Amino acid sequence: MNIVKYFWGLRAVVYKFRFEKIGRLSYIGKPIILEGTKRVKIGSRVRIYPGVRIETHGKEAGITIEDNVAIGQNFHITSSDSDLKIGKDTTILGNVFITNIDHDYRQIGVHILKQKYLTxxxxxxQNCFIGYGAAIQAGTILGKQCIVGANSVVRGKFPDYCIIVxxxxxxxxxxxxxxxxxxxxxx
Structure with a gap:
């Protein structure tokens, strides 16, 4: 393991007190934002590269990243009012956004960020591959071993073993x- 990943591993040890769980042999590169991480569970052998932004909003919000997940740089994940789950053995490339939140927009004259979340x-x-720059929007269910193409904008339910672009x-x-x-x- 190179020296940089050694320090990322040390960061994960320190973060064990800020997260609900961080499993063995997991590491986290330097984050941009960590908010509500007491409701975030990270499994064993999870590798998260720098630039991560992890946010939970609300008492019921949670994020679970199961074992042996590899996540590229500049990853952004947000959750509100339910548990957002990433299955084991999944690979997520850089600049990917995953959320279970939509912003309500129907109140005219009210800034969208002041309107309620729609979760x-x-x-x-399990064993999915999410290509560079993909956006996984609220309401997306990916089955086992789905492949998501680079820069895809994904919403909806997708069966096991499919390629989505x-x-x-x-x-x-x-x-x-x-x-x-x-x-x-x-x-």
């Missing part, structure tokens, strides 16, 4: 267990 269940399945994101391939191949979705 929708958001969950990332675009803005708005849609399924373009699914894994066929009978043939053992990733097959294009026919239009």
């Amino acid at each position: 929708k269940e958001t969950r990332i399945g 675009g803005a708005p994101a849609k399924v373009v391939k699914k894994y066929n267990h009978d043939t053992g191949e990733w097959e294009k979705i026919k239009k």
Whole structure:
């Protein structure tokens, strides 16, 4: 392990007192913002690169990052009023945003940040891959081993073993267990 990651590991040891849980052999690069981390659980062997922004808002808010998750630089995750979960063995590249919060916007003349949060269940399945710059919006449920393309804007429910790309994101391939191949979705 290089010297920088050694210091990131020491940071995780110090953060054990600020988080609900940080598992063994996890490390965290220098964060930008940590807010409400007493409701954040990080599993074992979780690697988070610098520039992370972790926020929970409200008494019921929580974030769970399961074991063996790798997260690239400049990752931003926010949760309010429910637990946002990232499944084990998932890889998230840099500049990714994941949330279970939408801002209400219907009150005319009231700044959007002063309007209430609209919380929708958001969950990332086990062994997913989320490409660079993706935005995982409130109300997104990714099944097992989903692949999200770079810069995709994702909202909705997606089945296990699919490839999702675009803005708005849609399924373009699914894994066929009978043939053992990733097959294009026919239009």
